[in-house]
Amino acid sequence: MATGPTHAMSGLLAWSGVCLAGVSGTASGAVGHAGLPLSVQTWAVGAALATGAALLPDIDHPESTIARTFGAVSEVASRGMHTLSHAVYRATRTRKDANRHGGHRGLTHTLVFGFFAGLATIAVINANQRWALPALLFVFCGLAVRGLLHEWTPRGDALAVTLVTAGLTWVCWRWLTPLAPGQAEWCGIAVITGCVAHYLGDAITEQGCPMLWPLPVLGKTWFPVAPPKALRMRTGGSVELMVVLPGLSLLAVWLTAATLHRLGMLPWLDRFSLLPT
Ligand SMILES: [Zn+2]
Numbered sequence: 001m002a003t004g005p006t007h008a009m010s011g012l013l014a015w016s017g018v019c020l021a022g023v024s025g026t027a028s029g030a031v032g033h034a035g036l037p038l039s040v041q042t043w044a045v046g047a048a049l050a051t052g053a054a055l056l057p058d059i060d061h062p063e064s065t066i067a068r069t070f071g072a073v074s075e076v077a078s079r080g081m082h083t084l085s086h087a088v089y090r091a092t093r094t095r096k097d098a099n100r101h102g103g104h105r106g107l108t109h110t111l112v113f114g115f116f117a118g119l120a121t122i123a124v125i126n127a128n129q130r131w132a133l134p135a136l137l138f139v140f141c142g143l144a145v146r147g148l149l150h151e152w153t154p155r156g157d158a159l160a161v162t163l164v165t166a167g168l169t170w171v172c173w174r175w176l177t178p179l180a181p182g183q184a185e186w187c188g189i190a191v192i193t194g195c196v197a198h199y200l201g202d203a204i205t206e207q208g209c210p211m212l213w214p215l216p217v218l219g220k221t222w223f224p225v226a227p228p229k230a231l232r233m234r235t236g237g238s239v240e241l242m243v244v245l246p247g248l249s250l251l252a253v254w255l256t257a258a259t260l261h262r263l264g265m266l267p268w269l270d271r272f273s274l275l276p277t
Pocket of ligand 1: 057058105109198202
């Protein structure tokens with residue numbers, strides 16, 4: 001895996017890119033394509049969801065920072081997902097796939113998982129806005145906060161992380177309820193976007209990412225998708241921390257500004273010609 005901040009930033013960047021590509025500006029704000037209207041509030045909630053979802057796939061790694069996000073609860077969930085991932089890997093691997101344990105970078109690192117995570121998000125939001133929606137938002141906001149803070153905070157930071165997460169959850173919840181048309185769908189798209197950003201981030205590390213499972217590639221159902229070795233980076237290495245993370249952050253800020261501008265915010269950005277039109 002890449003480090004938490006890199007994944008988190010890639011989720012935010014991908015979400016802004018998707019919004020920018022899917023939204024056309026109007027005098028009264030902006031309208032999404034395919035009949036899905038997008039408001040600034042929905043964009044902001046989606047940004048929190050996509051940033052959190054960009055950390056979600058590493059829940060299959062019980063030793064990861066993400067697995068400790070919610071203390072014992074998330075550690076138990078992580079061990080459960082690790083075991084399930086291991087079982088699915090062993091049950092579906094071919095003779096050409098590596099004879100590895102398969103728990104980490106398994107099931108949660110596939111497009112199938114990302115797609116169903118998005119569908120589940122839409123179902124939860126439509127099912128119960130009073131209890132299930134805040135719980136779902138709390139999980140994704142917690143992942144986003146933990147991912148961005150990574151290990152730069154002291155060990156006894158659980159209370160601070162929880163308070164920040166609770167505040168963010170409350171803001172997102174207020175902006176989502178009562179549910180406006182298209183909001184649930186945008187939230188599902190945000191979760192899928194965050195997951196896909198994670199897969200791409202893992203693909204450029206040394207181990208690659210089996211995102212195409214269960215499609216067989218070169219006889220492998222868990223084929224590690226990756227660019228040529230020269231284009232891969234070491235997790236937590238100087239290329240990631242000195243080049244990739246700052247680059248992603250700058251791009252994320254740029255596309256975020258462009259998206260907000262498209263949504264009718266930041267009108268003073270008209271003076272700059274650097275924004276995509
Ligand atoms: Zn990963």
